[in-house]
Amino acid sequence: MDTQKSNTGWSDEELEASVDGYLKMLQLVNLGQPLNKKSEHELLRESALSARSLASVDYRMRNISAVFEILNLKPITGYTPAKNVGSGVVSRISRMLAQRGIVEFKDNAPTFDEELLEQRAAKLQSKPIKVQPEGITAPQQVTTTSTSYVRDPVVRAWVRQQAGGICEGCGLHAPFNLDNGQPFLEVHHVKHLAQKGSDRITNAVALCPNCHQRCHRSSDRVAFTEGLYARIGRLTPE
């Protein structure tokens, strides 16, 4: 197990002890009993959190408050939600809360995960929403890691040059020009990079944003993609 003293690298044991400590305090608060944060922190430092400073324990509790907020739950008032909590810590704490039956993931729960956000919104959108949502005044920032691919700028430039400002999907002009005067077209990989498609001109097309989204999300994306292969001579199915 990891016993680093920094705020990163907390072991599961340490994080679980913090979550349990937090939930114990929450229960006290809910029962209307006085809360002595310092003595609760000392108690934790006598066991699982012996490697951590008081300040460090307090900060971790504020991380848990941040996760409470993200999950649309009411945090303990004494712990102001920490800012910029890493997504790794957020998911670990969320998982621990779920294991303790605390979190019921609801369709209307805020999330930093774009895919999940879209899924939830699509589901909510299918029924009339009667009350105008309040939203989030100051959305919490989380740091996420994402996977990217190294791509060739020459391929991107060449494909756009060939397109000459005309979308290869619909044949219409790019919707606007950039500051540098170049027409705005997005270069799409017909077989997606995530599906092991190549970054070559035989697999790349210049599209307007509508056609680009259509390739990724439309109900007719397969047929639309077939149309690209049929129309654009340089493309080779991979």
Ligand SMILES: [Zn+2]
């Ligand atoms: Zn288009």
Ligand SMILES: [Zn+2]
């Ligand atoms: Zn694309």
